[in-house]
Amino acid sequence: MTIDLKRIKAERIAKGFTQDEMAEQLGWKTRTPYAKRENGLVGIGADELGRIAHVLGYSTNELGIFFTKNVPDEERKLQKV
Numbered sequence: 001m002t003i004d005l006k007r008i009k010a011e012r013i014a015k016g017f018t019q020d021e022m023a024e025q026l027g028w029k030t031r032t033p034y035a036k037r038e039n040g041l042v043g044i045g046a047d048e049l050g051r052i053a054h055v056l057g058y059s060t061n062e063l064g065i066f067f068t069k070n071v072p073d074e075e076r077k078l079q080k081v
Helices: 005-014 019-025 032-038 046-055 060-066 073-080
Strands: none
């Protein structure tokens, strides 16, 4: 499973937040640290994901929506059979 960065961005936009506003809510002085995470240039740690989810209105029990399941190619082929 990997963090779905597109989902994080979509949720941010749906809530009407800019990257600047997200960074401010997370306690960062500029948007750069947030933007780097949302764009995949810097990894998002578990604590950071929890804080991002909280800012977006999600509880820690709902963090699963921010993950995508990676299915290896071989397993996909077997599922189609």
